[in-house]
Amino acid sequence: MLRAVVLLLISVAVGLTVGELDHGYKGYHIYEVTPKTLEQSQLLHQLSLDGYDFIKEGRLLGHSSRVIVSPAQFERFVKLVKSEQIAYTLLNENLGASIDEELALLKLQRRMNPITGKGRLSTERYYTHEEILNYIDDLAVRYPSRVFVKTVGWSYERRALKTITITNGDQRKGKKLIFVDGGFHAREWISPAAVLYIIDQLVEQFEQNADLLKDYDWIILPVVNPDGYEHTQTGTLARMWRKTRQPYGACYGADPNRNFDFHWNEEGASSSACADTYAGPTAFSEPETIVVRDLMHSLSDRGVMYLTLHSYGNYLLYPWGWTSDLPDTWEDLDEVARTGAEAIENATGTVYTYGSSTNVLYIAAGASDDYGFYAGFNVSITMELSGAGSIGFNPPVTRIDEFVTETWIGIRAMAEKIIEKY
Numbered sequence: 287m288l289r290a291v292v293l294l295l296i297s298v299a300v301g302l303t304v305g306e307l308d309h310g311y312k313g314y315h316i317y318e319v320t321p322k323t324l325e326q327s328q329l330l331h332q333l334s335l336d337g338y339d340f341i342k343e344g345r346l347l348g349h350s351s352r353v354i355v356s357p358a359q360f361e362r363f364v365k366l367v368k369s370e371q372i373a374y375t376l377l378n379e380n381l382g383a384s385i386d387e388e389l390a391l392l393k394l395q396r397r398m399n400p401i402t403g404k405g406r407l408s409t410e411r412y413y414t415h416e417e418i419l420n421y422i423d424d425l426a427v428r429y430p431s432r433v434f435v436k437t438v439g440w441s442y443e444r445r446a447l448k449t450i451t452i453t454n455g456d457q458r459k460g461k462k463l464i465f466v467d468g469g470f471h472a473r474e475w476i477s478p479a480a481v482l483y484i485i486d487q488l489v490e491q492f493e494q495n496a497d498l499l500k501d502y503d504w505i506i507l508p509v510v511n512p513d514g515y516e517h518t519q520t521g522t523l524a525r526m527w528r529k530t531r532q533p534y535g536a537c538y539g540a541d542p543n544r545n546f547d548f549h550w551n552e553e554g555a556s557s558s559a560c561a562d563t564y565a566g567p568t569a570f571s572e573p574e575t576i577v578v579r580d581l582m583h584s585l586s587d588r589g590v591m592y593l594t595l596h597s598y599g600n601y602l603l604y605p606w607g608w609t610s611d612l613p614d615t616w617e618d619l620d621e622v623a624r625t626g627a628e629a630i631e632n633a634t635g636t637v638y639t640y641g642s643s644t645n646v647l648y649i650a651a652g653a654s655d656d657y658g659f660y661a662g663f664n665v666s667i668t669m670e671l672s673g674a675g676s677i678g679f680n681p682p683v684t685r686i687d688e689f690v691t692e693t694w695i696g697i698r699a700m701a702e703k704i705i706e707k708y
């Protein structure tokens with residue numbers, strides 16, 4: 287019954303915004319494509335360099351990628367996949383309509399059930415940056431001996447970047463440390479949602495997770511790119527935004543995950559300010575990446591694992607991303623990533639692929655995981671969350687819980703492995 291009412295209200299809300307349906311991803315398709323030969327894989331990668339927006343991309347043969355195809359790109363795309371006999375399936379034939387529905391639901395949830403900033407957050411919706419900050423501030427008030435919140439910097443549009451440090455309250459100094467962040471890429475809403483679930487587990491479910499906090503503290507930056515994250519919640523056209531929001535001529539923002547000063551802009555990044563993978567005019571041109579850099583350096587003497595959450599693709603990736611060479615300690619990295627993947631597959635059947643970024647995905651320099659490893663974290667992992675069943679960018683709100691709990695199973699297992707090894 288409630289569901290019927292909600293659906294009715296959504297239709298009304300969507301109906302009211304009919305004017306906006308005339309533009310903004312209307313008639314854009316999402317296709318799943320699966321390369322079976324190296325040549326097919328290279329052709330698909332070429333599309334990504336030619337301005338096709340891949341929301342999931344991998345290079346391994348037999349692994350699917352997902353790509354948004356605009357009406358203007360449609361003809362070339364279909365001609366290519368047909369002539370090259372690349373397997374493709376239509377997943378969504380009107381991305382604009384899916385986005386409108388998603389944003390209408392978001393608005394409705396916010397109107398019907400405003401967040402007071404007190405108490406636990408449910409996994410039944412996506413939150414604003416302000417709601418997330420209010421939530422961690424409230425945790426620090428409710429658990430003053432175990433939880434500490436600190437403002438570590440400001441975004442370009444002057445939003446506060448805050449970390450939450452979670453301890454077991456024994457006040458022992460100099461413990462080892464796990465650093466987690468989310469929300470690098472604006473449109474990847476499931477990433478901050480998963481980070482909130484980690485926080486909930488470590489703080490509210492402390493008894494069950496005390497082993498993870500005995501010799502380790504956790505420092506978490508829930509949203510690295512709040513300007514972009516907020517932007518994606520403002521309307522249909524903005525929904526697929528990925529970058530920061532600092533203006534560069536007629537375009538906006540750099541890809542924060544190509545902006546780190548480690549082999550910056552050598553490979554897999556763009557020098558064009560309008561591109562989705564724009565590396566920025568210089569390394570660390572973005573205030574948000576400077577904040578992450580400074581945190582990494584200040585934490586690296588006791589930091590053992592850096593974990594950054596993205597979506598989507600079911601991947602656990604470790605350095606390097608700037609070269610196909612592997613670091614000397616790659617077997618340690620591989621063991622941690624494999625443990626996370628196995629734990630998830632054992633628990634839910636979801637298969638995560640693990641390996642070095644360059645070998646599993648594509649070469650891409652200037653990313654935060656390479657920088658964290660270079661800065662001294664023994665283990666540095668990018669987790670690309672599963673997007674199974676999604677027809678838009680994120681899982682629908684009804685499935686957030688399933689994704690974040692699954693993610694936590696993998697993270698918990700990796701943390702246990704870290705604690706055992708280091």
Ligand SMILES: *[C@@H]1O[C@H](CO)[C@@H](O)[C@H](O)[C@H]1NC(C)=O
Nearest residue numbers: 462586587588589590664708
């Ligand atoms: C990182 O690994 C090295 C080599 O195994 C070890 O000596 C060092 O203590 C580790 N760092 C931390 C913070 O545990």
Ligand SMILES: *[C@@H]1O[C@H](CO)[C@@H](O)[C@H](O)[C@H]1NC(C)=O
Nearest residue numbers: 624625626628629630632699
């Ligand atoms: C997953 O299951 C296999 C087979 O039962 C077991 O050997 C392995 O240790 C499990 N891995 C994790 C991380 O739970």
Ligand SMILES: [Zn+2]
Nearest residue numbers: 471474596597
């Ligand atoms: Zn991402």
